[in-house]
Amino acid sequence: MKEGPDIAHVAALIGDPARANMLTALMSGKALTVSELAEEAGVTIQTASSHLSKLNEGGLLRPRKQGRHKYFSLANDDVAHVLEGLMGLAAGSGHLRKRTGPKDTELRKARVCYNHLAGDMGTQLFDSLIAQGHLAMNGENLTLTETGANFATSFQIDLDTLRSNRTPLCRECLDWSERRSHLAGSLGRAFLSRFEELSWVKRDQKTRVVTFSRNGAKEFERQFAVN
Amino acid sequence: MKEGPDIAHVAALIGDPARANMLTALMSGKALTVSELAEEAGVTIQTASSHLSKLNEGGLLRPRKQGRHKYFSLANDDVAHVLEGLMGLAAGSGHLRKRTGPKDTELRKARVCYNHLAGDMGTQLFDSLIAQGHLAMNGENLTLTETGANFATSFQIDLDTLRSNRTPLCRECLDWSERRSHLAGSLGRAFLSRFEELSWVKRDQKTRVVTFSRNGAKEFERQFAVN
DNA sequence: AATATGCTTCGACTACGGTCGAACTATGAA
DNA sequence: TTCATAGTTCGACCGTAGTCGAAGCATATT
Numbered sequence: 225m226k227e228g229p230d231i232a233h234v235a236a237l238i239g240d241p242a243r244a245n246m247l248t249a250l251m252s253g254k255a256l257t258v259s260e261l262a263e264e265a266g267v268t269i270q271t272a273s274s275h276l277s278k279l280n281e282g283g284l285l286r287p288r289k290q291g292r293h294k295y296f297s298l299a300n301d302d303v304a305h306v307l308e309g310l311m312g313l314a315a316g317s318g319h320l321r322k323r324t325g326p327k328d329t330e331l332r333k334a335r336v337c338y339n340h341l342a343g344d345m346g347t348q349l350f351d352s353l354i355a356q357g358h359l360a361m362n363g364e365n366l367t368l369t370e371t372g373a374n375f376a377t378s379f380q381i382d383l384d385t386l387r388s389n390r391t392p393l394c395r396e397c398l399d400w401s402e403r404r405s406h407l408a409g410s411l412g413r414a415f416l417s418r419f420e421e422l423s424w425v426k427r428d429q430k431t432r433v434v435t436f437s438r439n440g441a442k443e444f445e446r447q448f449a450v451n
Numbered sequence: 452m453k454e455g456p457d458i459a460h461v462a463a464l465i466g467d468p469a470r471a472n473m474l475t476a477l478m479s480g481k482a483l484t485v486s487e488l489a490e491e492a493g494v495t496i497q498t499a500s501s502h503l504s505k506l507n508e509g510g511l512l513r514p515r516k517q518g519r520h521k522y523f524s525l526a527n528d529d530v531a532h533v534l535e536g537l538m539g540l541a542a543g544s545g546h547l548r549k550r551t552g553p554k555d556t557e558l559r560k561a562r563v564c565y566n567h568l569a570g571d572m573g574t575q576l577f578d579s580l581i582a583q584g585h586l587a588m589n590g591e592n593l594t595l596t597e598t599g600a601n602f603a604t605s606f607q608i609d610l611d612t613l614r615s616n617r618t619p620l621c622r623e624c625l626d627w628s629e630r631r632s633h634l635a636g637s638l639g640r641a642f643l644s645r646f647e648e649l650s651w652v653k654r655d656q657k658t659r660v661v662t663f664s665r666n667g668a669k670e671f672e673r674q675f676a677v678n
Numbered sequence: 679a680a681t682a683t684g685c686t687t688c689g690a691c692t693a694c695g696g697t698c699g700a701a702c703t704a705t706g707a708a
Numbered sequence: 709t710t711c712a713t714a715g716t717t718c719g720a721c722c723g724t725a726g727t728c729g730a731a732g733c734a735t736a737t738t
């Protein structure tokens with residue numbers, strides 16, 4: 225009853241419906257303003273503001289002021305990771321918010337998870353990189369191998385700028401729909417944005433859905449075959 | 452606001468202080484009765500009963516009736532995993548329930564996490580098994596290699612009975628204190644109970660602390676050196 | 679300056695849910 | 709059968725926290 229960190233506080237923060245909606249909205253990886261989040265949660269701006277300050281004090285968010293706007297994003301990958309885990313539990317106990325709607329299959333196919341690719345395609349990417357020896361798991365943490373670094377640069381990803389960033393390069397993130405790992409970290413983000421540049425994929429503006437173009441799917445298949 | 456599983460419900464379940472206390476108590480891996488959990492949470496038996504039925508409906512617990520007792524344990528490793536994740540967030544935002552008490556260092560050194568070894572020693576074990584090629588990570592899931600199977604049997608672990616169980620053999624579980632992975636799954640449990648048989652370690656009855664005997668620490672060092 | 683927009687703070691209202699006492703059921707012991 | 713112990717159900721109480729209107733700041737735009 226006394227040892228260990230205080231779970232209840234954090235969980236209670238996530239446990240309010242309005243706040244949970246905001247957090248899931250932020251799982252898209254985009255930074256959103258107070259009013260956008262209010263809209264997303266279905267509450268007035270005042271209450272949204274109150275909720276956001278609480279989430280912020282709880283260390284779940286990262287606020288940035290820009291002019292008269294205030295942008296919020298998730299604090300870090302750990303937060304996203306826990307949220308995905310909770311989604312897994314909720315999905316497992318059959319508590320989907322919408323019972324396998326048409327969007328649902330799209331979400332399972334490919335979606336954005338805090339700026340990196342998740343869903344079926346996300347785990348395919350991850351498995352492929354591991355299988356080709358581009359990524360290696362040393363105990364806990366993923367590392368980019370030499371061949372992996374070459375591959376990334378040949379894929380027009382600038383590793384130096386990624387490395388200069390203080391966020392970890394590769395991380396694994398558990399997928400609630402696939403129940404498998406996909407690639408997170410700044411490299412994961414770089415891959416997704418590169419896919420966008422190549423217009424292999426397109427991110428839906430309002431949801432987390434990621435759609436592959438016909439050509440994009442073909443190229444993805446070619447480069448990241450899961451033989 | 453509409454897609455994805457309903458996080459809020461699960462999080463709210465964990466978010467109540469009394470329930471959170473029960474869940475952390477169950478992180479020891481032991482099944483506890485209603486009255487024990489009531490004691491642990493600091494509430495009367497009636498309220499405990501109500502809490503437990505809610506947690507159960509939420510799919511977080513696994514109840515078992517035995518005579519006039521009713522035992523509860525965590526439903527599965529996923530639940531434990533999410534709880535550890537939440538502990539990580541809480542610890543990260545500086546919300547420790549007790550500020551680095553004397554127990555705290557013991558907990559970080561070695562503790563029990565849903566019946567397997569966690570903390571510093573837990574991650575050491577995991578890293579060693581990976582480094583020696585006893586465990587391999589194929590994309591998402593851990594697998595026991597051939598040499599690993601030999602090692603386990605030489606360590607008096609009966610793999611056949613473990614495999615006959617329907618729970619996964621090896622899983623990784625994120626450690627909130629170390630922020631690294633340690634070994635979960637039935638193999639993880641088997642290792643811990645084997646350590647107990649060898650009296651390398653002793654589990655505290657009331658807390659999650661695991662203490663290594665002098666000899667146990669030496670032997671552990673010898674077998675699972677982190678060179 | 680004057681006005682508009684984005685966000686925060688304050689205060690009051692309300693409701694949901696945690697809490698326990700008391701009564702009830704079920705299993706085991708004498 | 710009778711008593712004791714473990715757990716559940718019911719009902720009533722109460723507090724906390726989510727909610728919004730209104731007013732107050734702060735940053736842009738004219």
